[in-house]
Amino acid sequence: MASDSLQYDAALGGSVQLPDEVDSERFNEERIIEIKTMLRNIASTDKQTKLMHQSLPLHMRRRAMTYNPKRLPRKFRVIHLSQFSKSGQPERKKRPSRKYRRKANVLLEEYERRKRTNVWLETHIWHAKRFHMLNKWGYKIPFTPTSKAYRACYRATSKHCLLQDVSYFGCIEIQGEELLLSKRLKQFCSEKVGLTIVAKAFLEGKRSGYVWIFERDKFPYKCIGKIRFLWRAGETDNRRTLWLFAHPVFYRKLVVELVNAFNLKDTYENDMEMDVGHKASKTMNNPGTIRIPKYVNDSLGVTILELKDTINYFRLTGPLSHSILSKALKVCEPSENVNQNNWYSEWFQQTDNKNIVDEQFKLWHATCKLTSSGELSPGIVFGLVIKDPRLNRPCKRTKAIPSVIMKPEPLPECNFLTACSPLWNTSIRDRIAKEMQSTHALNSKKNKECLVPGEYCSSDGSVQPIPIILMQNTGSQNGQFKRLGYGAGWDLIAPAGYGLPLWQTLIMWGAKPAGVKELDMQALETGVDLNRIPDTVLGKSEADIEYEKKWSKYFARPSNRRVNYKKIAIASPFRCPWSQLVSEWSVLKNSSFFVLRDQEVLSKVQMAINRRFNIQSAGLPSQCLIPISLTMKSRGNPGDNALICLPHRHDFRQNKQQKQVSDNSPVYIEELRKDPNQKERLLLRRHHLKLLKRLRCRRIREKKIRQRKNPGKLIRISKPNNQELVKQQLSKMRELWLPEVPETIRNQCSRECFGYVTQCSFSLTEANVAALGYVTADGLKKLFKICSKGTLKVLVRGTKSRCYRFASFKIQNE
Template identity: 35%
Template sequence: MSDSNEDGFNVNMRLPTSLTLSKFAVARGREIQIMKNSLSTSTCTKLAFQKLPKHLRRRTMSHNVKRLPRRLRMIHLAQMKKSGLPPKQKRPSRKYRRRPRNLLSEYTRRQRRINWLNTHIWHAKRFHMVEKWGYKLPHCPCDKAFRACYRATTKHCLMQDISYHKCIEISGEFEKLVDSFKKITDPNIGLTIGAYAYKKGSKEGRIVLHDIDNPSKVIGDVSFLWRPIKTKFLNQSVSHLWLWLHPSFQSEALRTIKKCFGFPDVTSDGVQTLKSNDNIQLRENMYDLNRFRLTGPLSTAVLCNAFQLSEKHTVDWLKDFQNLPGEHLLKMKPYWEYLRSVSDPSVLPPHFVLPLIILDPRYNFPKAKTKSLPLKKSALEQIQDPNITDSPLWSFKIRCLLPHRKVSNAKIAEMRQSLLVPGSDLELPPEAIPVILVQRPGVRSNQYNGYSSGWDIILPATYAQPIWLSLIMWGGRPGGLRETDSIGFEANAEPMLSPDTKAGVEEEVLVSNKCKDEFFRLPPNKRTNYNKFRITSPFEFNWKLLLNEWKSSDIPVEDFTVIRDKKVLRQIQQVLSSSDKNAKLPQLAENQLVPVTISLLKKGPCHNFAIICLPESKDFSKEPTEPNCRDSNESKRKQMRKEHKSLLKKLRKRRVRAKRDNKIIPLDKEMLKNYTMQMRKLWLPETKTLRHSCSREVMGFVKQGGFSFLLSKSKGIGYIASCSLEKLLFLKCKNKVLIRNTNSKQYRLGILDVIID
């Protein structure tokens, strides 16, 4: 029996010699939680606002609960209800009162005319949005961060949502699929869809689709990925293939693919599944797969911080894969650990695929936006192509189950609110997300040093918004369509929509009409008089007319193509850059265009629609200037304008007299339309000649021009006629050409290089 003092306290009480920290922390945590709950509930007779000090009390607290601190609002509302005076619930604003009851149904209704991305709401608040290819897409950030986005591609990480690329899945026998694609592809352009490097599913490939009825007609570039077949849980006789189609030509490509495999040509708004007579199945994965693109040296670090590999795969949606998750983790974990130490994704094997199973990124959000940096170098010196295993993301059933297994944002917010220590990490759930990473090598050269390298993330559409926000919080900078064009321009890449495709022609028409509308919105004294500059096609790329003027035969050119054969392009580049005077060009057709880049030798800008011309021997010592030219239509425009003004005065007097007699004379809209059309033809006459339109022979056009931050000077990307190369070599100019902008008479020397993608 221990001794006690007068107050009843035990004097001889001894503390224990050891203490179990975990049990002690759990016990104290329970006590703190009980104390926290007791503080939140009131048992005294005081009202809620009476607990506050006098300097914080307000008279309006009795009828406006928002005047109280948050910790006392619920107690105050309960007390007001008990007193029989229910608080008046008034909507804070008219905008809130008119808010739809079901936001999801309202968003679905607004997408009847045009499609939205899953990240549309996030982008719409921060980006300038444009309607393009049937989608509402982000064009550029509202913060005017052009240089910041460029710095992100060179030093940090730029993010883009490219989920507008449509994914279709084709399954069937491997040999039948490869044989059918031979009808709509050209083996001379590059590796085919059945190449050994791609059929294992360890790399993503790229092919060029051709029209099945007209093989010379190109549809566009398509990315493809085979499902890995090295797994005992997958039927070896069935191969699965994903194709990613650009929205500008996806309808044309789908129609060609259906005709090639014998599918019925049926259109549908939802997920469409078709089956042919050869047991080949086609499914459109338009709404259950998304794709993000990360560009920049820190893109790997952003991925490694945002994604955490799932180590416990005891979830229901993996039961079809049995032992695959554990085997998958053992194989992918060493490569994932190596990626955490990689300073630049361009050093990795090109286009290799890495399937992962990650945890929900909402559970490891950083406290604030954090710049991700690579860790110290790993012990592994080099990474080899991993032995890729199958990914649960290929299963359509699992993609359908993921939306039902997802934890809502409200539930996660409630879990964060109930944390004992605010801001601490949440307890990780057993749920996991399958994703597929695809490496992009960028430009591998000493001059560009891996520019535009990064990763593509293929992910379930259900988790598009959480993963996007997680990547933003870990240092990714968002970009839009403008950044896509900027990256391709800096990397000397050929435009995605080539001029020999239907989608490319439509894009050129849209750009041309937009430039014409901007030109004619200007007053006459502010417009550039292109007739005096001897520019016959200031807002159009007349490729057919240019090729017809350069050809030697009498047969007119109706269809033209862009040279895509890498062997031919390399031969042309070697001839242009070699010092051998007897070097000869390969045999080229007269209806072909050569993709080229021109970098200016001296200062000066290079704009879109600039003309590429042949130089003369005297031009190398001094850059020439176009001689002055008279505009023959100037007097006609002045006369028409004078007659039109007098006619308008007569019509106005006639309307005034008719108004006095209570009569109305309708406006002659047809007359005004004819006048506008005739005046526009005098400003921009129909193009009849291109090659000999000015003092130097025109070889081609600059399709995209501007200042290059990588080269620190202006450059342009365009196309030239194939027949013009022979005369360029005949003049002994090699790879030197002239460039002249449409609003200038000054020619500038530039170096011409062939684009070999």
């Protein structure tokens, strides 16, 4: 360069003169020393502070290197393993392969572990692959199919056959003298509701029935629930046996009530507390290992056995249910399978049992020619001994259709022999489960002996038969209320161990499987919903669960995304406050209420709705709720928990004018109101935030004071101890948003509320939006005064809408 340029370097503190060229040889020699030092540090494990996988370039690093040495280059793996062995970290085990996890013994251990929290049904494995499963009532039960099945399930109930596994219903066996049982059991039911447990129609055991159970001598209050019962047929002496099938929600309460009524004692000394669950983890496949709780009163001679989870209970609904059973169940002939070494050969040796099998064989073959179960006597019971259902399956799924008969033959007379069954015997039930052949062993024998698949082979004769009990369901008996015969079918009771084989056989013959969700569909279509009755144990439990779910979801949203129910005049959007509603309408300010089930009174109310009777002469108690079925007169779906209100006279005039011009708009729209608690909520929130900020500033000041006293020491701010303060603020805000106890239910809006809707949806039977609900007696009387002429109508309003629409209604009297 012509002249040297002076440059200033602040790090050196003066001017320096930079060279015009770089000596490459000298530069490389100095870099070689640095490269050797770097390579020596990488290869050495003694002095470096970083781990091997941390020393790699960024583009070669992987997150999995920390626990998987194979992610590193091969030449660095030994160093990586030596580093981790010195650190003492445990070796991460590889997840077992799917082949190992699917081994039979490993699967069995895993299933037993998962059964500890919720009891599995025998059909659980079949359902788990095809259904959404639900933890409910202490069971793992199928909720709904994974495929779209709502309309398909309805078609099955109306035209085909719907199959449901309701084995979670608990069975209670009562043994004792007939007179004593009749006297004590009368205290739990009433003849006003219908036929009781001790009615003459059921005592012979030829029919099963349903009955409403109340607490002892508390009718009509304190309703427990609706149960199914069956007396044992063919008992010669005065000692009788009775089975009660109860829902798992009130099963324990029913057991306690029965034990107290007969003054029974638990035979097991270590299990005297009945409120606590008696049984450990149980499997229906091994009923012999299940401890069956037993309660005895030696002086009265009464015994109660809890047979819960020891038998299978299937429900078939639809007109083709009888055809499917006639195809799927092959009854043993009287002289068949008597020389084999099984329970049937020993049981058949008795003369009475030979007559039983002969009568059942004749009757079943005669009834197989029928097209529907509705042609039989209501509630008839068949006790059958059938062949193993695994021997009677079609090669592919087949729809069982009844054969057309030109002249129906008369049925033989049903007697107590046709209802007898060895399934009542506990020792036979246990022996059947223990001597059951596995499906693998059965198929192995058939493969060796049977040349043509599906044909009969000699090994089939050695398979033990199975005793079952069939109980007929009548379906709708009131054609004016619902379609006649809708919901008819059969209930099938089978021994433990044969639940899955029997289930698969029924499916192969054309039954449509369904879950718990489809029970709501059936309830709406039949007009009877047993899960949402306000005064029962099940209804209260389900209402509380639903309220907690909706209440938590509502307050999980931010305040600007919540529906302000104060402004639209809705006092209780998530549940129906029946006690407060009844007390506001009745003269007696009492919180107790009951659902009216008196058949005679309900018939009078329906006649009054049809203008054939005076409602004042019906004798309606003021503390009762009347069940009704509603049908919307125009468009709109108000949804569950909708309000049932009394109309004004000008609402009828408005509706008439709208009909003339085909106007489907609402009859009346509620005016928006001011929220009286809005300012208070804003002030409360502002003061709360100020208080939290003040507490934080106080903690910061304390930290600064401690830092001055201890300079150089690390001081952390203390955690806030204001959990209780935040909880109180949250409860206050929720009370201002939505109080748990409303001020009024009757006058919450401009139309007087006198009832609530428990279930509402589009009914495929009615081809319209239908609903089930309950109204107060005094409110219904006032409706008669408003609607002095013409058809009675009520106004229905949803909880998220301000629109009122008319709906007609009928009394539920099924």
